[in-house]
Amino acid sequence: MPELPEVETLRRSLQRPLLKRTIASATLHRRDILILPGDPAGGFSRSRSRKRPLRVRPEHLLVGGTIIELRRRGKQMAVVAGDGRALVVHLGMTGQLLRTKPKDHTHISWTLDDGSQLFFRDPRRFGGLWFIPGVSTLDATRWADLGPDALTITAEGLAEAAAGSKRAVKALLLDQQALAGVGNIYADEALFLSRISPRRRADRLSAAQCQALALAIRDTLSAAIKARGSTLRDYRDAAGEPGEAQNGHRVYGRAGQPCLTCGKPLATAIMAQRTTVWCRGCQA
DNA sequence: AGGATAGCCTGCGGGC
DNA sequence: TGCCCGCAGGCTATCC
Numbered sequence: 001m002p003e004l005p006e007v008e009t010l011r012r013s014l015q016r017p018l019l020k021r022t023i024a025s026a027t028l029h030r031r032d033i034l035i036l037p038g039d040p041a042g043g044f045s046r047s048r049s050r051k052r053p054l055r056v057r058p059e060h061l062l063v064g065g066t067i068i069e070l071r072r073r074g075k076q077m078a079v080v081a082g083d084g085r086a087l088v089v090h091l092g093m094t095g096q097l098l099r100t101k102p103k104d105h106t107h108i109s110w111t112l113d114d115g116s117q118l119f120f121r122d123p124r125r126f127g128g129l130w131f132i133p134g135v136s137t138l139d140a141t142r143w144a145d146l147g148p149d150a151l152t153i154t155a156e157g158l159a160e161a162a163a164g165s166k167r168a169v170k171a172l173l174l175d176q177q178a179l180a181g182v183g184n185i186y187a188d189e190a191l192f193l194s195r196i197s198p199r200r201r202a203d204r205l206s207a208a209q210c211q212a213l214a215l216a217i218r219d220t221l222s223a224a225i226k227a228r229g230s231t232l233r234d235y236r237d238a239a240g241e242p243g244e245a246q247n248g249h250r251v252y253g254r255a256g257q258p259c260l261t262c263g264k265p266l267a268t269a270i271m272a273q274r275t276t277v278w279c280r281g282c283q284a
Numbered sequence: 285a286g287g288a289t290a291g292c293c294t295g296c297g298g299g300c
Numbered sequence: 301t302g303c304c305c306g307c308a309g310g311c312t313a314t315c316c
Contacts, residue, residue, distance in 0.1 A: 003309065075310080092310055094294075105294085124293045126310055167286060176311085183309055232309065233296080252309095273288080275307085 004181030005224035013237040026061035074180025092126030150181035155211040162202040170198035171272035
């Protein structure tokens, strides 16, 4: 569900309600949705772990902290408190942060000092929250393996990520260690816009193609942010409002339909485990 | 190195 | 109406 534009839209929709607010109380309804330092496997393979999880205390949900910043990197967002604590939110496929109480799948509830509330909902539970005791360590710990943020990716940055990589460029774009923020929708959209085949080997992109692709990634993501993200099914901002960026998709979800440039039916294949759609005529 | 596969979950739409 | 199937915006572990 949420790629960079959706997370950025969510972040912006939360700034006004959250910044400068102090968290009065919080309730964790599912222990395995919150990962503490020292929890097994950094939080994945959660339910399979036999190790007894550490006890969650209110401080782990930022209770008593005043929110001073909402920071995004790639598809993740950190809620930063003035005392240095932070909670990193990763939405996975169906994660949501909402200001009104959801009907179901509510895993965390917070109450702020103005009486308002915030809820984390995630039906499929592919998402999670990571407690970071000191935000100064964030870039060296939880975010250490993330590549450069896709919203500001440069041709040089992309060329560096692609150098020496024999994988298909589609796989490269989906790899958060190479480039942070692009997912299945915007990978296909950016490749179409830059007229590059998803199958092209990353290390065989020309300098001009790196330039075109970097520009296409920035343009695709900014346009999607302007449209407040893509809502296919689950995505909502903090107020529960859907986005409109899905109306601008040129290839995603259009397999077999005519290419909007040349009219040929769009091709589809599974690449890097994800459904990929492109135009064999326009993308080389 | 990087591909392919299975798995983590729930929900929805299509076919019957 | 209901059942079964495939599929979904993410990511990890494991095997080759």
